Amino acid sequence: MHELGIVVHVIDMVEKAAEENGVSKVLRLDLEVGEVSTIVPDYFRDCYKWAIKRTKYMQECELNMIIVQGISYCRDCKKTYRTTEYGRACPLCGGYNTYLVTGSDVIVRDIQAV
Template sequence: MHELGIVFYIIRDVKKVAEENHVEQISTVVMDIGEVSTVVPHLLTDCWRWAADKEEMLKGCELKVNTIPAVTWCDDCHTQYETIKFGKTCPNCHSENTWLLRGNEVEIREIRVAT
């Protein structure tokens, strides 16, 4: 259950931002989660509900997940392709000289304040 660990990191960061900005209540946190990150979105939101409701400023606060499609770059033929479909092997030239451009994100994108 490493999602719970991630949730604690998110809560710590959100609380820090809230304190710096003198905000008392947060209504929504939006996360960028890459398609090939190890985070399972529905486990993340389940853990979030459990943990966030224990925090005064996060009671009822919603966690939204913005999925980032994974894209891989091929160094041999200089094209990019969908990581989920083809994995490490370039569908164009069958090279394995490839690296992930994006899709591994686990980041806070937005923090919305309750009004």
């Protein structure tokens, strides 16, 4: 139930923003989901549909998920590579002096409300 926790967290944030900005309802939520964020998009969407029924502003809110590529950077080669293809090991030198640049987060990119 990892996804549900994140869904609840995101919805709380959006509801709070809606409250503070005095909107009547939120129509669309653009959510960036990193492909190495451990979230299963289909399951996330199911949790979302269930969770918005309990909200004040998001009853009809459409969820638009934008999948963000996982990109890692090798400090030795000073190059980036696709995390999903190679994991933690750099494909150029085979070393582990790497870190994830993007693709591990869930971020609210935009909210459309009336």
